[in-house]
Amino acid sequence: MADIEEHRFPCGTCGSDFRYDPKAAALTCDHCGNVDPIGNSSDPIRELDFRRAIEEKLPAEEIEETRVAGCPNCGAQIEFDADTHSTECPFCATPVVTDTGNHRHLKPKGLLPFGLDEGAARGAMTNWLGSLWFAPNGLKAYARKGRKMNGIYVPYWTFDADTASRYSGQRGTHYYETRTVIRDGKRQQIRVRKTRWRRVRGRVARWFDDVLVLASRSLPKRFTDALEPWDLSELRPYNPEYLAGFRAEGYTVELIDGYQEARDYMHQVILRDIRFDIGGDEQRIDDVDTSVKDVTFKHILLPVWLAAYKYRGKTFRFVVNGRTGRVQGERPYSFWKIFFAVLFGLILAGCIGYLIALNQGQVQFPSQF
Numbered sequence: 001m002a003d004i005e006e007h008r009f010p011c012g013t014c015g016s017d018f019r020y021d022p023k024a025a026a027l028t029c030d031h032c033g034n035v036d037p038i039g040n041s042s043d044p045i046r047e048l049d050f051r052r053a054i055e056e057k058l059p060a061e062e063i064e065e066t067r068v069a070g071c072p073n074c075g076a077q078i079e080f081d082a083d084t085h086s087t088e089c090p091f092c093a094t095p096v097v098t099d100t101g102n103h104r105h106l107k108p109k110g111l112l113p114f115g116l117d118e119g120a121a122r123g124a125m126t127n128w129l130g131s132l133w134f135a136p137n138g139l140k141a142y143a144r145k146g147r148k149m150n151g152i153y154v155p156y157w158t159f160d161a162d163t164a165s166r167y168s169g170q171r172g173t174h175y176y177e178t179r180t181v182i183r184d185g186k187r188q189q190i191r192v193r194k195t196r197w198r199r200v201r202g203r204v205a206r207w208f209d210d211v212l213v214l215a216s217r218s219l220p221k222r223f224t225d226a227l228e229p230w231d232l233s234e235l236r237p238y239n240p241e242y243l244a245g246f247r248a249e250g251y252t253v254e255l256i257d258g259y260q261e262a263r264d265y266m267h268q269v270i271l272r273d274i275r276f277d278i279g280g281d282e283q284r285i286d287d288v289d290t291s292v293k294d295v296t297f298k299h300i301l302l303p304v305w306l307a308a309y310k311y312r313g314k315t316f317r318f319v320v321n322g323r324t325g326r327v328q329g330e331r332p333y334s335f336w337k338i339f340f341a342v343l344f345g346l347i348l349a350g351c352i353g354y355l356i357a358l359n360q361g362q363v364q365f366p367s368q369f
Contacts, residue, residue: 009244012036019245022114022322027244041237045110047160047296053106053255064107066250071218105250109298110235111153113242114305115323118149121305125149125318128327150308151322153243153301154224155215155251157258158232160297163266164205165290167274170197172282195282204273208266213258215251215299219306219319226328227321230302234323238301248301255297263292 009018009027016031020038027036052058116124172195179192210232214224236242253261270290275283303322308315318329 009241020242022117027241038241043237045235045237047298050295050297062107065104106299108238108301110238111242111301112235112303112323114151114303116325121149121320124320124325124327125307150306151246152304152306153246153248154304155249156300156302157213157215158210158298158300159259159262161208161292162294163290163292165270165288166203167285168201168287169278170284171200171278171280172197174281200278202277204277206273211262211265213261215253215258216249217252223319223328227326231323
């Protein structure tokens, strides 16, 4: 059984815990100011064989065990160090007690280090909230009070695969016929578009590289998808020093389920390739037979700043791409802002209508005696 990694790194000068500083791209001690660079490996990030993983034939060194807490509300699996026993779930602000034990899982092979610190992430979130016309002022003020944001490494799978597809379908070519019709008692010539279909067969092939699949169910997928693109070319070999001062979520989407989602994505891309290969003005795809080989994968961690606020009994979650500052979240609405906006719109429309009618002489004033 693998040792439990606590992701704590003592400062060589004062003994306090280091944290990873995105600005310095190094370990920094907040107590004494000591800075310790992280040694970057020049080794490439190695993909793992998908079939061997499914058959549980991967080497033991590819497996690790971490101490986790399971959120009773959203199901997030959050890693904790040995001294933490209770906290608040960073994904939904629910109180969590670390009572779910250890999590045995595939080790991460790579990660993207945080590029934005908490201040930059908060600024991005505040600007995003400020751009929402109908967000409650109370929530905006609450978010600006400086409540701590959580830096979370979110788990993902990436898949590579070599695909070859045979297809049968039909190519549609448009042509036009001229017809005579009678409109308003007059004979007119019109052009009618028709489509001539011809059966076709063919092959397409595509190599898929780093198909990205979210390995977490803690956040709505529409949030995380909207944080893309991720600069995966900047992935670093996994080094726990990058996690100092941050948390990492354990994956809850198993490898086989992640692969099925990747295959669904691949299938849509293959259909697009087939339509392009068929050509013509329209395409019909009748049958597709795809062979997939050389499937490899890796488990990676991507950086997200997360804020979860309980406001008037409801939880609002905001996520910030820890590299680019792109923001997504649950859009809150203020009833009164919408009410007054609608009321103002009605008044404005009434005034404009009155002025138009007045200009056209349709408004008559009572005669004065």
